[in-house]
Every structure is written in structure tokens, then in C-alpha cells.
Amino acid sequence: MNSYSVNLSTVFTEVPFLERFSKARENGFSYVECQFPYANSIEEIKKELEQNQLSMVLLNLPPGDWDKGERGIAVLSNRMEEFKRSVDEGIRYANALGANKIHCMAGIVPDSSRKEAKKVYLDNLVYAGSEMAKAGITLLIEPINIFDMPGYFLSDMEQAAEIISAAGLPNVKLQFDFYHIERIHGNPLSIYQKYADQVAHVQIADHPGRHEPGTGNMNYNEILQYLHDYYNGTIGLEYIPKGRSEDSFGLLEKWVQ
Numbered sequence: 001m002n003s004y005s006v007n008l009s010t011v012f013t014e015v016p017f018l019e020r021f022s023k024a025r026e027n028g029f030s031y032v033e034c035q036f037p038y039a040n041s042i043e044e045i046k047k048e049l050e051q052n053q054l055s056m057v058l059l060n061l062p063p064g065d066w067d068k069g070e071r072g073i074a075v076l077s078n079r080m081e082e083f084k085r086s087v088d089e090g091i092r093y094a095n096a097l098g099a100n101k102i103h104c105m106a107g108i109v110p111d112s113s114r115k116e117a118k119k120v121y122l123d124n125l126v127y128a129g130s131e132m133a134k135a136g137i138t139l140l141i142e143p144i145n146i147f148d149m150p151g152y153f154l155s156d157m158e159q160a161a162e163i164i165s166a167a168g169l170p171n172v173k174l175q176f177d178f179y180h181i182e183r184i185h186g187n188p189l190s191i192y193q194k195y196a197d198q199v200a201h202v203q204i205a206d207h208p209g210r211h212e213p214g215t216g217n218m219n220y221n222e223i224l225q226y227l228h229d230y231y232n233g234t235i236g237l238e239y240i241p242k243g244r245s246e247d248s249f250g251l252l253e254k255w256v257q
Contacts, residue, residue: 004252005057005234007203009035012245021048027246031234033058033099036066038089042096049097056099057234058140058201061090061128063105071144072105074124075117075153087128091135101201103140103175104128108151117153122166129169138200142175145183148210155184157191164198173200177238182207182218189223202231205239212239214251224252 006012006029012020017040024032032054037045049056064070064079073079073086090102104125109117129139143160144152154160164172176199181188192199204223206216213220227235241248 005031005033007238025052056097058101060103062086072107075107075121106153129172140175174198177203179205203236203238211242212248
């Protein structure tokens, strides 16, 4: 399963987080990613990675107070110092765990604040990208659909591409989630082809339901064939298994590289 990076925040959730690493190894994975590892110590996670011979591909910056509905703080003008601290924490975890990509969630803002939020977001991305470059880390931003996350600031592919261009840093790239782009724009493979040169990480899930490929209406045979032929990187499995996690890999096995 070396084509794939299984997201331990959404897959193998039948067991506690630290037990998901051995589940990944038992199911043939060499690569894992996660959203927010910060509830566990670096030492605990590193032990699981080493014992199970796994490589951590990706993690997210701390998102603010998730339980209170925050989905990132990078667009919030009154949280810029906290954002800088979150960058330090993300780099600390990524360096220790061997991850060379970090996703920065933008955050939720009302329409009336979007102009100010864009400036704050860009300033924060330039800061984060510059700090991560020193550590050899790629900073990722990802458009997320507003059906699942109402009010999310970064919700359009063209908007994301413009922000990356404005940041002007070679290590600020796109995280392309086929599920989110399906919900935002439709025809995600065509959108991917248009922006492929800016993409540094891919994630997949089917629609509707955000379950594993093969459970919805998206043409994952076509998508995975194209990625197999042209994409050079791991494909993040950030889906919610429809049944048992172990039973969710059937279609994917056809496209193992």
C-alpha cells in the first residue's frame, strides 16, 4: 500500500489514536498522516512510528479551539501571536516525527471581515512559510467546502492559487482534496490537471458521505489511474470508512504502485 498515506485521524478510529499505528502496519501501509497530533507527546508518537516502521508524511498546525468550532486561526487578526506559537509547535512536531509537510487551516470568518482576513492570512502564511523553509518543510493550504465547514475562508481553488502566488514562497503549495473540490467545483480531475504544478499533496474521499473511494458517485477508477500515471507522491486517505476500516481498501489495492 505504498501509494497511500492513511490518515489516522479518520481511519482506524475503532481504536484509540496510538493503537492506529499498528493497525496501519497490519494493513500494509508504510506511510501515515494525521490532522492534530498534539494531544499525544512526540515521544509517544515517535515510539509508534519506529515500532511499526512507519513514516509520518503530514500533519496540521494547531487549529485553535476545535471543540468550540474553530477551524484554524490564520485569518484572525487578534490571534497573530498565537498563530506564531502554533507554527513553532507544528515545526517542533514535524521535525521530531520526520514529517516534511504541514497543512495550515485558514479559519472561519463572516463575510463582512473577508477583506481584512485575506491580508492577515497572507501575512501569516508568509511568516509560516519562511519559518518552515528553514526546517525543510512545505506549507500546505487547502480549499475546504462550505457545506461541511460553513464560513471557512479558503473555499475556492482559484482563490487558493492566487494566495499562493501572492505569498511568493516556493515551499507554499496546495493540498488537493478530491472530495472537497468535488463539492466546491465539480469535475475534480479537470481542476487537478489545471493546478497540478502547485500541488504538493493529494487526499481522497468519495461523495456523498466522505467515505472510501467506490462508495459514492465520483469516478475513482479514472482519478486513481491518472494519479498512478502522473502524480509523484503519496495519496492521503482522509476518508471516513463506511464500515470497518480494514474493509475500506478494496478499490485502492488495484492502484498500489
